[in-house]
Amino acid sequence: MRVGVIGGGQLARMMVPPAVELGVDIAVLGESEDAAARIAVTTVGDYTDLDTVLAFARDVDVVTFDHEHVPQPVLRALVDAGVAVRPGPDALQHAQDKLVLRRRLQQLGVPQPEWAEVEDAAALADFLERVGGRAIVKTPRGGYDGHGVRVVSAPHEADDWLAEGPLLAEEVVDFQRELAQLVARRPSGDVALWPLVETVQGDGVCREVFAPAPRTTAVTERVSREIAHTVATSLGVTGVLAVELFETTDERVLVNELAMRPHNSGHWTIDGAVTSQFEQHLRAVLDLPLGSPEARAPWSAMVNVLGGPADGDLDSRVPRLMADQPTAKLHLYGKATRPGRKIGHVTASGEDLDDAVFIARAAAAFFED
Amino acid sequence: MRVGVIGGGQLARMMVPPAVELGVDIAVLGESEDAAARIAVTTVGDYTDLDTVLAFARDVDVVTFDHEHVPQPVLRALVDAGVAVRPGPDALQHAQDKLVLRRRLQQLGVPQPEWAEVEDAAALADFLERVGGRAIVKTPRGGYDGHGVRVVSAPHEADDWLAEGPLLAEEVVDFQRELAQLVARRPSGDVALWPLVETVQGDGVCREVFAPAPRTTAVTERVSREIAHTVATSLGVTGVLAVELFETTDERVLVNELAMRPHNSGHWTIDGAVTSQFEQHLRAVLDLPLGSPEARAPWSAMVNVLGGPADGDLDSRVPRLMADQPTAKLHLYGKATRPGRKIGHVTASGEDLDDAVFIARAAAAFFED
Numbered sequence: 001m002r003v004g005v006i007g008g009g010q011l012a013r014m015m016v017p018p019a020v021e022l023g024v025d026i027a028v029l030g031e032s033e034d035a036a037a038r039i040a041v042t043t044v045g046d047y048t049d050l051d052t053v054l055a056f057a058r059d060v061d062v063v064t065f066d067h068e069h070v071p072q073p074v075l076r077a078l079v080d081a082g083v084a085v086r087p088g089p090d091a092l093q094h095a096q097d098k099l100v101l102r103r104r105l106q107q108l109g110v111p112q113p114e115w116a117e118v119e120d121a122a123a124l125a126d127f128l129e130r131v132g133g134r135a136i137v138k139t140p141r142g143g144y145d146g147h148g149v150r151v152v153s154a155p156h157e158a159d160d161w162l163a164e165g166p167l168l169a170e171e172v173v174d175f176q177r178e179l180a181q182l183v184a185r186r187p188s189g190d191v192a193l194w195p196l197v198e199t200v201q202g203d204g205v206c207r208e209v210f211a212p213a214p215r216t217t218a219v220t221e222r223v224s225r226e227i228a229h230t231v232a233t234s235l236g237v238t239g240v241l242a243v244e245l246f247e248t249t250d251e252r253v254l255v256n257e258l259a260m261r262p263h264n265s266g267h268w269t270i271d272g273a274v275t276s277q278f279e280q281h282l283r284a285v286l287d288l289p290l291g292s293p294e295a296r297a298p299w300s301a302m303v304n305v306l307g308g309p310a311d312g313d314l315d316s317r318v319p320r321l322m323a324d325q326p327t328a329k330l331h332l333y334g335k336a337t338r339p340g341r342k343i344g345h346v347t348a349s350g351e352d353l354d355d356a357v358f359i360a361r362a363a364a365a366f367f368e369d
Numbered sequence: 370m371r372v373g374v375i376g377g378g379q380l381a382r383m384m385v386p387p388a389v390e391l392g393v394d395i396a397v398l399g400e401s402e403d404a405a406a407r408i409a410v411t412t413v414g415d416y417t418d419l420d421t422v423l424a425f426a427r428d429v430d431v432v433t434f435d436h437e438h439v440p441q442p443v444l445r446a447l448v449d450a451g452v453a454v455r456p457g458p459d460a461l462q463h464a465q466d467k468l469v470l471r472r473r474l475q476q477l478g479v480p481q482p483e484w485a486e487v488e489d490a491a492a493l494a495d496f497l498e499r500v501g502g503r504a505i506v507k508t509p510r511g512g513y514d515g516h517g518v519r520v521v522s523a524p525h526e527a528d529d530w531l532a533e534g535p536l537l538a539e540e541v542v543d544f545q546r547e548l549a550q551l552v553a554r555r556p557s558g559d560v561a562l563w564p565l566v567e568t569v570q571g572d573g574v575c576r577e578v579f580a581p582a583p584r585t586t587a588v589t590e591r592v593s594r595e596i597a598h599t600v601a602t603s604l605g606v607t608g609v610l611a612v613e614l615f616e617t618t619d620e621r622v623l624v625n626e627l628a629m630r631p632h633n634s635g636h637w638t639i640d641g642a643v644t645s646q647f648e649q650h651l652r653a654v655l656d657l658p659l660g661s662p663e664a665r666a667p668w669s670a671m672v673n674v675l676g677g678p679a680d681g682d683l684d685s686r687v688p689r690l691m692a693d694q695p696t697a698k699l700h701l702y703g704k705a706t707r708p709g710r711k712i713g714h715v716t717a718s719g720e721d722l723d724d725a726v727f728i729a730r731a732a733a734a735f736f737e738d
Contacts, residue, residue, distance in 0.1 A: 001684055017386030020408060021639070023683070023701025023713065039389060039408060270390070274696055289691035296665060296718075314392070315370055322658035327643050332392025344392065349665075 006047050007066025008035025010333035011262050016040050018279035029056045036333045050074050057083045064285045068095045086238040086285040087260045094235050095260040098168045099140045108234050112255045114171035125155035131171040138168045175246035179213055180265035181228040184240050184280040192290040196224045199265050206264040209302040223253045240281045271329040271347040272300030297349035301356040303364040305344035308337030310369050321366040328363035375416050376435025377404025379702035380631050385409050387648035398425045405702045419443050426452045433654045437464045455607035455654040456629045463604050464629040467537045468509045477603050481624045483540040494524035500540040507537045544615035548582050549634035550597040553609050553649040561659040565593045568634050575633040578671040592622045609650045640698040640716040641669030666718035670725040672733040674713035677706030679738050690735040697732035
């Protein structure tokens with residue numbers, strides 16, 4: 001069994017350990033020799049170039065992804081060439097285009113924020129009036145980690161983006177917190193859902209995850225699972241799907257965004273679940289039976305390492321972290337430090353959530369200045 | 370940080386996942402391109418050839434091992450060239466030569482079976498008389514997994530081996546079970562001990578491990594830990610040390626053998642302990658603070674996959690195993706099937722030992738014919 005991963009970032013990197021354990025060979029099409037997933041990079045090349053991608057795909061049993069940026073024409077040419085592409089282009093377009101996603105979720109009756117496709121300032125003005133004078137506008141494509149997202153309160157504040165094409169406008173949701181429901185689905189249709197988690201964002205980037213989501217009602221849990229199950233099944237997702245959710249102040253659950261790949265909100269599963277999202281993704285895209293998604297411990301807390309020390313010297317921080325927090329699980333992505341960049345994460349698990357959070361935060365803090 | 374591992378077997382392979390997670394680069398000097406640790410093989414060559422090993426060592430911060438077969442002259446030349454070699458040659462000789470080990474344990478007052486160095490049939494006759502007519506003879510070097518070990522009851526039954534040099538003769542210990550105490554030690558002297566485990570052997574090969582060792586007295590536990598601590602410290606071991614023990618019918622604990630590397634008796638730690646033996650080995654040889662060796666679950670059971678199906682087709686067995694045992698953790702070593710060969714293992718963990726044993730055995734059974 002041989003899996004090919006397009007993209008050499010930390011998600012591809014974190015697929016390597018379970019591939020090694022399962023006896024699955026893994027090959028990565030990376031952007032450069034020193035990609036985060038460099039240990040598995042077999043081809044360095046451009047994922048938008050069909051010949052490069054086709055040549056890479058020839059030697060593997062299934063192609064999957066570190067990111068959602070492979071163009072639809074390339075994906076469809078792979079399928080036409082007989083390559084197993086998981087998730088496939090029909091599913092992936094919902095993760096590639098936020099307008100396609102909103103339309104589809106509306107058809108499916110899945111709860112989501114008020115939204116509109118706006119083509120000009122007049123349409124944005126209408127939408128602003130409808131949602132109380134403030135809205136979030138998003139470029140339909142290419143945004144991630146807060147890029148391509150802007151809060152506006154006047155119609156002309158998005159003129160620069162509107163010049164490029166239609167935008168997605170969304171109401172500013174009055175949420176009490178953000179949640180994420182991860183699910184894996186294999187081509188045969190089986191799905192496995194991990195416990196619902198709480199995510200804490202800052203500047204559009206995931207900072208912390210608490211698993212399971214503390215103080216959660218049975219209704220919120222059930223609705224979140226139903227939403228993820230519906231989306232995974234209706235969109236024909238294969239592999240891991242992350243459904244990012246708002247829990248509103250009036251306790252509704254609304255779909256914020258989707259990711260069709262392992263996701264930051266699931267990094268805790270490496271240490272905290274019987275089957276990690278990375279192992280499950282491999283199983284799912286290989287159409288193998290899914291592993292148990294249950295938690296190994298009552299509570300896990302994951303804290304991202306963002307940016308890293310200004311001097312770039314991670315190696316001097318690692319021993320201090322390890323000496324201070326011998327139960328913390330450290331994950332570094334083999335990336336150079338840079339302000340705001342995700343360069344690693346720390347997970348702690350145990351009987352008590354506060355303890356786990358304390359340990360994970362204390363460990364991650366060794367990488368701050 | 371960059372670790373170089375000499376030898377490309379499953380132990381090197383299983384160092385790859387924690388290296389990837391910790392952000393440590395790992396390079397392997399393997400016997401062939403398709404070694405079990407092939408994903409990390411950077412040099413294919415002969416580990417007995419000094420030039421090959423020196424060239425390999427030049428690009429890494431520390432050299433460690435998948436096996437104990439690197440000749441002493443090569444090890445000492447590495448040290449002379451300024452390479453950090455962990456464990457070092459002084460420690461490793463005790464794992465390379467069973468006579469050297471027996472002498473040293475005797476000096477240290479560590480409990481072990483009755484033994485003698487025998488140079489000829491007359492000496493073996495004397496020893497046989499002393500221990501009741503039956504003894505185990507072992508070639509001091511090169512034995513593993515039951516190779517180089519023979520039970521004799523007459524002096525001339527070892528003549529073929531005696532022609533090659535002196536042998537180690539040992540009493541046949543009347544043991545009720547076998548135990549193993551794993552410990553890791555870093556150059557600074559810190560040690561961390563995992564829970565004592567029970568190992569079940571067959572034909573000289575490890576079959577099953579139960580962690581922690583069930584029905585164990587506090588004395589046995591304490592003595593086992595003291596022995597491992599003494600041996601690791603006195604011999605100056607760096608990295609993981611496995612001390613294989615006999616628990617006698619009169620409840621003494623005697624040292625059977627040592628391994629100075631991650632060991633089959635510690636495979637359960639990948640899934641069952643906060644810090645696996647492979648992560649801990651990397652930390653120890655890099656002189657990083659050691660992680661917590663505590664168990665993640667009350668019980669873990671590890672069952673080896675030996676030989677594999679006669680048709681060599683592992684891929685068809687994997688889905689059946691996964692469908693049947695979704696909580697079992699499967700580890701395959703990327704090796705071809707061959708009677709008696711260790712090609713993988715399965716671990717199960719939980720609140721109940723019998724359940725864990727059942728799951729691990731049921732899973733491993735999918736690879737039998």
